[in-house]
Amino acid sequence: xxxxxxxxxxxxxxxxxxxxxxxxxxxxxxxxxxxxxxxxxxxxxxxxxxxxxxxxxxxxxxxxxxxxxxxxxxxxxxxxxxxxxxxxxxxxxxxxxxxxxxxxxxxxxxxxxxxxxxxxxxxxxxxxxxxxxxxxxxxxxxxxxxxxxxxxxxxxxxxxxxxxxxxxxxxxxxxxxxxxxxxxxxxxxxxxxxxxxxxxxxxxxxxxxxxxxxxxxxxxxxxxxxxxxxxxxxxxxxxxxxxxxxxxxxxxxxxxxxxxxxxxxxxxxxxxxxxxxxxxxxxxxxxxxxxxxxxxxxxxxx
Amino acid sequence: xxxxxxxxxxxxxxxxxxxxxxxxxxxxxxxxxxxxxxxxxxxxxxxxxxxxxxxxxxxxxxxxxxxxxxxxxxxxxxxxxxxxxxxxxxxxxxxxxxxxxxxxxxxxxxxxxxxxxxxxxxxxxxxxxxxxxxxxxxxxxxxxxxxxxxxxxxxxxxxxxxxxxxxxxxxxxxxxxxxxxxxxxxxxxxxxxxxxxxxxxxxxxxxxxxxxxxxxxxxxxxxxxxxxxxxxxxxxxxxxxxxxxxxxxxxxxxxxxxxxxxxxxxxxxxxxxxxxxxxxxxxxxxxxxxxxxxxxxxxxxxxxxxxxxxxxxxxxxxxxxxxxxxxxxxxxxxxxxxxxxxxxxxxxxxxxxxxxx
Numbered sequence: 001x002x003x004x005x006x007x008x009x010x011x012x013x014x015x016x017x018x019x020x021x022x023x024x025x026x027x028x029x030x031x032x033x034x035x036x037x038x039x040x041x042x043x044x045x046x047x048x049x050x051x052x053x054x055x056x057x058x059x060x061x062x063x064x065x066x067x068x069x070x071x072x073x074x075x076x077x078x079x080x081x082x083x084x085x086x087x088x089x090x091x092x093x094x095x096x097x098x099x100x101x102x103x104x105x106x107x108x109x110x111x112x113x114x115x116x117x118x119x120x121x122x123x124x125x126x127x128x129x130x131x132x133x134x135x136x137x138x139x140x141x142x143x144x145x146x147x148x149x150x151x152x153x154x155x156x157x158x159x160x161x162x163x164x165x166x167x168x169x170x171x172x173x174x175x176x177x178x179x180x181x182x183x184x185x186x187x188x189x190x191x192x193x194x195x196x197x198x199x200x201x202x203x204x205x206x207x208x209x210x211x212x213x214x215x216x217x218x219x220x221x222x223x224x225x226x227x228x229x230x231x232x233x234x235x236x237x238x239x240x241x242x243x244x245x246x247x248x249x250x251x252x253x254x255x256x257x258x259x260x261x262x263x264x265x266x267x268x269x270x271x272x273x274x275x276x277x278x279x280x281x282x283x284x285x286x287x288x289x290x291x292x293x294x295x296x297x298x299x300x301x302x
Numbered sequence: 303x304x305x306x307x308x309x310x311x312x313x314x315x316x317x318x319x320x321x322x323x324x325x326x327x328x329x330x331x332x333x334x335x336x337x338x339x340x341x342x343x344x345x346x347x348x349x350x351x352x353x354x355x356x357x358x359x360x361x362x363x364x365x366x367x368x369x370x371x372x373x374x375x376x377x378x379x380x381x382x383x384x385x386x387x388x389x390x391x392x393x394x395x396x397x398x399x400x401x402x403x404x405x406x407x408x409x410x411x412x413x414x415x416x417x418x419x420x421x422x423x424x425x426x427x428x429x430x431x432x433x434x435x436x437x438x439x440x441x442x443x444x445x446x447x448x449x450x451x452x453x454x455x456x457x458x459x460x461x462x463x464x465x466x467x468x469x470x471x472x473x474x475x476x477x478x479x480x481x482x483x484x485x486x487x488x489x490x491x492x493x494x495x496x497x498x499x500x501x502x503x504x505x506x507x508x509x510x511x512x513x514x515x516x517x518x519x520x521x522x523x524x525x526x527x528x529x530x531x532x533x534x535x536x537x538x539x540x541x542x543x544x545x546x547x548x549x550x551x552x553x554x555x556x557x558x559x560x561x562x563x564x565x566x567x568x569x570x571x572x573x574x575x576x577x578x579x580x581x582x583x584x585x586x587x588x589x590x591x592x593x594x595x596x597x598x599x600x601x602x603x604x605x606x607x608x609x610x611x612x613x614x615x616x617x618x619x620x621x622x623x624x625x626x627x628x629x630x631x632x633x634x635x636x637x638x639x640x641x642x643x644x645x646x647x648x649x650x651x652x653x654x655x656x657x658x659x
Contacts, residue, residue: 049643050393052374069651070494070644076658141530142467157511159465161530164515246515247472248508250658261367262473263650 036277043270051264061271077255084235084252087166091173092231095181098174099226103185107192121182129176133243136172137163140244164246172240177233181226188222216294224291232280252276332357333582336372336381338569339364341434343602350589356582366390373399378574382583385433388568389475391423392640400429400572407584410591413611418568422637430570431587432608434539434600437627437635438476438519438565441526441541442468442533445554452558454484456533458507466532467514469522470504474653475638476535476565477504477516489563490636494648501652505659516657527551537567538624539605546604546619557624559631566635568608 043061045053067073106117124132140146142161151158162168197214205213216223238253245251256276259269333350335342339362347358363369366387369377373384378399386394394400405411408431418432440456446466450456457468458481470477481500482491491500507513514531522534523544538557545552571590573583589595597615600607606626607616619625627635641649 047647050370050397050646052397070648071651071655074655076655079658141528143529157465159532160467160512160514246469246517248513248516248657250654255654255658258654260371261365263654264367264646265650 039270040274042266043274045267047265047267051259051266053266053270061265061267064265064268065271065275080250080252080255083166083249087170087173087241087251088231088234090170091177091234092227094170094174095177095230096223096227099178099181099185102178103182103189103222106182106186107189118183118186121179125176125179129239130243132176133172133240136168136175136244139163140168140171163244164248166245166249168244169241169249169251172244173234173237176240177230180229180233184222184225184229185219186222188219192218220291220294224287227287228284231283235280235283236276330355331579331582332359333383333579333586334358334381334577335360335383335385335586336369336377337362337383337385341385341569341603343599346590346595346598346602349595350586353589354582354585358586370394370399373574379576379578381574382577382579383586384572384574385569386430386572388421388423388570389638389640391430391570391572393642394572395424395429396642399575401575401577401580402428403431403573403587404580404584407581408588408591410588410593410611413591413593413596413609415608415610417632418608421568423568423640424570430572431591433569433571433590434603434605435566435568435608436537436539436605437559437631438471438535438537438567439541439557439559439624440533441523441536441555441557443526443529443554444556446532450533450558452561454480454560454562456558456560457535458484458503460510463512463533465512467512467530469515469517469525469531469534470507470513471535472516472518474649475641478649478652479565479636479638480535480560481507483560483562483564486562488636489565489634490639492639492645497649497652501656504656508656508659523555526555537605538627539603542619542625543604559624559627559634561634563634563636565638567638 042053044057044059046056046058046060048054065077067075067077102121106114106121109117138144140161140163142159144161147156147161147163150156150162151160156162156165192215196218197210200210200214236253236256237251238257241249241251242254247254252272256269256272259265259272263269331354333356335347335358337360342360347360350356351358361381363372366389369384369386370390370393373381373394374397384400411427411431414427414432418427418435420426421432424430440454442450442456443466444450447456447463450462453459455462457463457470470480478497478500479489479491481503482496483489485499485503487496487499491497517525517531517534519536520540522531522536523540525531526534526536527544527548536557538559541555541557545555571587573580573587577583590599591609593609593611594615596607596609596612600609600612600620601615601617604620604625606620607613613621623631
């Protein structure tokens with residue numbers, strides 16, 4: 001250690017270190033930092049007469065994002081954000097409720113059956129998302145048994161279908177993201193220390209108490225990893241709301257995509273994308289704090 | 303997943319660009335055509351390749367914004383001929399993405415029908431030559447809506463259709479134009495008050511129990527055939543094509559041109575500003591202006607031909623409605639106004655407003 005600071009060796013060590021780090025740094029700069037910087041710069045530019053970004057720099061896109069447009073202030077963007085948040089929370093919640101018992105059941109199944117059961121969970125996602133969404137369109141369309149049943153129960157008007165609707169979007173999101181929750185939960189359930197549950201029951205905990213103190217902390221890393229894998233893509237999801245929602249209840253992903261296409265407003269699209277990234281980061285911070293508070297330890301890493 | 307799909311598409315497109323010249327090794331030159339998918343008769347491409355001893359490489363887009371973005375991102379140097387729609391032409395001219403045509407190289411220019419010789423979107427066809435045209439009307443199920451008039455009432459009047467699901471188009475101007483016409487104004491209405499009134503009408507329509515979706519003109523035909531919707535906005539050529547391909551499924555589906563007025567659109571041929579082979583591009587455009595070739599194109603796409611000389615060679619289906627509107631209907635057809643700047647943003651903000659509620 002004594003000669004580490006002495007000229008020649010020190011420089012060589014630094015050189016080695018740089019050489020070692022360089023590929024990773026270059027990779028991140030080229031594929032993450034540069035595109036993000038480009039996107040950020042567009043968000044602060046003026047919208048040209050055909051929607052392309054121009055100088056000078058301005059806050060106009062963010063003002064528009066806050067709802068100020070040609071019509072004065074309008075809550076339109078708030079509706080979009082609100083609808084997206086509701087769908088994201090709803091989808092993630094339902095996925096958790098379904099995935100918990102499924103993952104537990106698989107982890108308790110005979111060892112030779114487990115790979116097969118996991119495969120069955122994953123197999124649907126081998127098919128293209130668009131094709132699966134179109135499958136749901138055919139299952140939920142007007143005149144199908146499910147839609148007729150819903151109409152007979154008075155849930156929808158006669159002649160109408162369960163698709164296109166917000167219900168179809170929620171169903172599509174849950175269906176699409178289920179494997180992303182089952183797999184991380186299965187991983188933690190497989191290592192579940194059942195002695196802790198027995199101890200909790202012996203000490204007088206009820207079913208809920210045993211779950212809250214015996215199971216939940218142990219499965220928390222999987223639950224949070226799954227939540228991140230489900231909630232973030234669901235928040236920005238574009239294909240499923242477009243196809244199953246019938247394009248009538250705009251979600252955030254579609255709002256952003258539209259700005260680079262028909263709506264002709266790249267700066268606004270970039271600003272909205274930027275806000276989405278910040279919202280995602282905020283969500284991650286909240287999840288991390290939540291993980292700590294619920295008694296997770298170093299295992300709760302995001 | 304979408305990003306992945308798009309990336310794959312880009313990679314495929316890049317490979318095609320790289321592979322193009324390699325495949326063309328034996329030929330004198332290569333023409334790069336950038337167009338809507340399924341909008342060209344392969345036999346015509348073969349005939350052109352044979353006549354001039356060249357190769358033709360085709361690339362495709364699915365929407366005008368997609369084409370515009372690709373031209374902006376360097377496509378103006380890569381493609382020789384593009385096929386934009388009329389309302390995008392002023393945008394392409396203003397942004398310098400297409401070049402003025404050299405009319406001395408277009409010997410068959412006189413074949414263009416009078417209606418398309420001096421269009422509003424490009425006076426005297428200085429930059430563009432019409433390729434195919436059509437109108438946007440309403441396709442509906444005659445079993446479910448037996449008393450439907452040839453009017454926008456099919457979509458906007460709850461008394462005509464109170465129960466069955468129906469769809470509107472996804473394009474802001476196409477739908478606002480329809481609402482304007484239904485409200486007694488011209489289809490090509492402009493001005494903030496007219497657009498606001500149209501937006502209110504669309505919002506009220508969207509709030510109806512049996513409003514199903516905003517759907518593009520081609521997908522809505524499949525929805526109609528399956529019975530998912532009872533009425534929707536579509537194009538006369540696509541309707542004629544689908545009906546001829548599957549007469550059984552479209553037995554009870556009819557197409558009407560609303561009497562209050564609707565869209566006449568023209569897809570045109572243009573040469574990007576920095577096209578690699580402008581000379582060959584002119585040859586290609588003139589080739590499609592020839593009477594028989596123009597007819598062959600329409601006979602393949604089922605869209606009307608802007609080529610007056612092609613008329614004697616057109617299939618029977620293309621000479622009467624819905625493919626060829628009656629002279630009466632022709633009077634009710636208008637181009638969508640080409641918007642830019644504040645007007646464009648105003649309409650798009652209104653549309654976001656409509657879609658977000």
